[in-house]
Amino acid sequence: MKLALITGGSKGLGAALVQQYCDAGWQVREYSRSGSAAGHVDCDFADPAVVTEVCGKDFAALATEQWDEVVLILNAAVLDPIGPLAASTPADWQRHLTVNVTATITALGLFMQHFQALPAAKRVAAISSGAARKAYNGWSLYCASKAALEHMIRSIAIEQLAEAHPITAINIDPGVIDTAMQATIRAAGEDRFPDHERFVRYHADGVLKPPARVAAAILAILADPCIGGERYSVEDRLGGR
Ligand SMILES: NC(=O)c1ccc[n+]([C@@H]2O[C@H](COP(=O)([O-])OP(=O)(O)OC[C@H]3O[C@@H](n4cnc5c(N)ncnc54)[C@H](OP(=O)(O)O)[C@@H]3O)[C@@H](O)[C@H]2O)c1
Incomplete structure (x- = not known):
């Protein structure tokens, strides 16, 4: 039995990941505010107490079952x-x-508390961004939050070296995807985001990748041997296709 836990699986990349793990026969849980697919769990990440309660209970129940593979x-x-x-x-x-x-780190920590002892193949993938490494004028919080998450994953990977049943934790840069988040960028205007025009062109020139293609590459990355703490790129995986 295989289990995929996906935060923000209601739309965009997350919804494509939910769909593809379901199609591949995995049991899937997705945590968001507006999801409606099978496996949806109502959870508002703007409230850490809710995440503690909802993910804590759900992970505790799921961890009592026998899994061969678990992905968060x-x-x-x-x-x-x-x-x-x-x-x-x-x-x-x-x-x-x-x-x-x-x-997000609360969900990660709860996953580790509940699933660490399971002798299953366990992976955590943090969906990062180019903004974790490159500073953008107008995205200071996003750059900071993605950099924080990436470094958290690198630290977790070191901690896991001492575990009897380690969790392999990696970062994945998904590249630019045709989702609501990109629509938010295009709607921001040049005053708030000086790189605005470049992102408008990405959309017009068909550079944004369909969520399903990016999700398929992420499933492929996670199905191959992975090195804890490494940063994997969807662009590299697709080889410019
Ligand atoms: N799109 C891009 O070009 C791009 C590029 C680089 C990295 N990324 C990264 O890729 C990931 C997916 O992005 P996307 O483009 O698919 O974004 P999206 O279409 O805006 O979807 C975001 C997801 O996050 C969930 N979410 C947002 N606020 C939440 C909250 N308070 N509680 C629970 N869930 C919440 C949403 O669910 P609800 O609204 O239903 O709660 C939704 O499922 C993100 O980590 C993003 O930073 C995207």
């Missing part, structure tokens, strides 16, 4: 607020960091 994909994220930091409010900053960092 940390996919839920927000990009807003876009623009200079001081142009938004402390509540906006805190909400962003809660979803992308605090709640």
